[in-house]
Amino acid sequence: MDVKYINPFLEAMLAVLPSFGITDITRGTVEVKEDMYVNMDITSVLGLFGSVRGNISYSFTEVTGLAIASSMIGETVEELDEMAWSAISELSNQLAGRGCKILSDNELSTDFTTPSVIIGKDVQLLVSPVQTISIDIETSVGKIQINIGLEI
Amino acid sequence: MKMDYCRPFLDSLKKIIVEMANIKVKGRQAFYPEDKVLVSKGVTSIITFAGKVKGRLVLDMEQELAAAVAKNITGYTFDSIKDNQLLATIAEFNNIVAGDGVTSLNNKHSLGLNLIPPVAFSGKGAVICIDKMPSASVECKTQYGTLRLNVAFEGEDA
Amino acid sequence: MSKKVLIVDDSNIIRDLLKKALIRIGCTVCGDARNGKEGIEMFKTLQPDIVFMDISMPVMDGVEAIKRLKQLDSDVTIIVLSAVGDEQTVERIKELGVLAFLKKPFDDRSILDAISAL
Numbered sequence: 463m464d465v466k467y468i469n470p471f472l473e474a475m476l477a478v479l480p481s482f483g484i485t486d487i488t489r490g491t492v493e494v495k496e497d498m499y500v501n502m503d504i505t506s507v508l509g510l511f512g513s514v515r516g517n518i519s520y521s522f523t524e525v526t527g528l529a530i531a532s533s534m535i536g537e538t539v540e541e542l543d544e545m546a547w548s549a550i551s552e553l554s555n556q557l558a559g560r561g562c563k564i565l566s567d568n569e570l571s572t573d574f575t576t577p578s579v580i581i582g583k584d585v586q587l588l589v590s591p592v593q594t595i596s597i598d599i600e601t602s603v604g605k606i607q608i609n610i611g612l613e614i
Numbered sequence: 615m616k617m618d619y620c621r622p623f624l625d626s627l628k629k630i631i632v633e634m635a636n637i638k639v640k641g642r643q644a645f646y647p648e649d650k651v652l653v654s655k656g657v658t659s660i661i662t663f664a665g666k667v668k669g670r671l672v673l674d675m676e677q678e679l680a681a682a683v684a685k686n687i688t689g690y691t692f693d694s695i696k697d698n699q700l701l702a703t704i705a706e707f708n709n710i711v712a713g714d715g716v717t718s719l720n721n722k723h724s725l726g727l728n729l730i731p732p733v734a735f736s737g738k739g740a741v742i743c744i745d746k747m748p749s750a751s752v753e754c755k756t757q758y759g760t761l762r763l764n765v766a767f768e769g770e771d772a
Numbered sequence: 773m774s775k776k777v778l779i780v781d782d783s784n785i786i787r788d789l790l791k792k793a794l795i796r797i798g799c800t801v802c803g804d805a806r807n808g809k810e811g812i813e814m815f816k817t818l819q820p821d822i823v824f825m826d827i828s829m830p831v832m833d834g835v836e837a838i839k840r841l842k843q844l845d846s847d848v849t850i851i852v853l854s855a856v857g858d859e860q861t862v863e864r865i866k867e868l869g870v871l872a873f874l875k876k877p878f879d880d881r882s883i884l885d886a887i888s889a890l
C-alpha cells in the first residue's frame with residue numbers, strides 16, 4: 463500500500479490530537495498484515511470511499527479511552543458510558559475527517575461513513591479481509607492503534 | 615427512517631440465508647426503532663455503503679447461529695467463534711446480503727449505493743455504539759438461534 | 773463441459789465455493805487469484821477458457837482487470853460475479869464486453885446457464 467494513502471491519516475493525528483490536550487505523539491511500530499485483527503477494549507471503525515475504498519479503525523485501551531474522553535469533555539470520565547463513547551466517536555470522526563481532507567487536497571477525493579464504536583473486553587475484531595497497515599501511535603494518554611485496510 | 619429503505623435488507627436476508635446456508639427465518643418480523651447502543655448477541659458484522667445517501671447494515675447473531683451459518687456456507691466446522699475464517703465467512707455473508715439489498719434500493723430509488731468492505735467481530739456482550747444515525751432493527755428467529763438485523767441511514771433523503 | 777476456468781475474487785470463501793461449484797458441473801479450475809493484478813498474471817500463463825471475475829477487489833479492481841484482459845485477448849470470455857448488481861452497474865459492466873453478469877450468491881444452475889451461453 464502506497465504511503466500517500468497512509469500519511470494523511472498520520473498527519474491528521476498530529477493536527478487533531480493536540481487540540482484535545484493530547485501530546486507527545488510519536489509513531490511506534492508499523493506492521494503490514496494480510497488480515498487485520500484487533501483485540502483492544504475500544505475500537506472505532508469508519509468506512510472510506512471515493513478514490514480509496516476500505517476501512518480505518520482507531521483502537522484504545524479502556525484507560526486511554528477514558529483519558530481521551532475526560533480530556534475532550536473537560537471533566538473526569540470514569541466509565542465507558544454514552545458520554546465517553548460519544549467523545550471517542552467524535553474524535554475518530556475528526557481524525558478520519560482530517561485525513562480524508564488531506565487526501566482530497568492531494569486530488570484523491572475521499573469521504574467517510576459515520577463511526578461505529580465497539581466496546582468490549584474480550585472482542586476479536588476482523589477489520590478487513592484485505593491487506594492492512596497497522597500503526598501504533600504513542601501519546602501522552604497511551605497507545606492509539608490505527609488500522610487501515612484499503613482496496614485501491 | 616424510511617421503512618422503504620429498511621425492508622429490502624430484511625427481504626434479502628431471508629432469501630439469502632436460505633440460498634447460502636439453508637437456514638429459514640421463522641414467523642413474521644416487524645422493525646422497531648433501535649437505541650444508540652446495540653449489545654452484541656455473539657457474532658456481529660457491520661457493513662457501510664454510500665452513494666446519494668450513506669447507510670449501514672448490522673447483522674448480529676447468536677453464537678450457535680453464526681457457527682451454523684459459517685458451517686453451512688463453507689462446509690467446515692469451526693472450533694471457535696473467534697476463528698478468522700468464521701468471522702470472514704460471516705463478513706462475506708453480510709456483504710452478499712447488503713449487496714442484494716443495495717441492488718434493490720438502487721433499482722427502485724436510484725441511490726447509486728456502493729458497498730464498503732465489511733468488518734466482523736465476536737465477543738458476547740460487546741456493545742456497538744452509533745451516534746448521529748437513526749436506526750431500525752428487526753429480530754429474526756431461526757432453528758439455531760436469533761439474529762438481529764439493524765439498518766441505519768444518514769443524509770437528507772433518509 | 774470441460775472448460776478451464778480462472779477465478780479472480782478477493783474473498784477466499786467465494787473462491788472456495790466457486791471452485792467447488794465449478795468442479796461439480798465438470799469444469800477444471802486452473803487457478804485462483806486474489807485481485808485483478810494477480811488475475812492478469814495468471815491469465816497469461818494459464819490461458820483459461822473462462823475467467824470468473826469479481827468487481828470490488830484490492831490492488832486492481834475487476835473493471836480495470838477486464839479492460840486489460842480485453843487488451844491482451846479481445847476474445848477472452850469473462851463472467852462477472854458481484855455482490856451489487858443493479859441495472860446501472862450491470863449495464864456499465866456489460867459494456868466492457870463480458871459474457872454474463874451474475875449476482876452473488878450463485879448456485880450451480882446460474883453458473884451452468886452462464887457458461888452454456890458460450
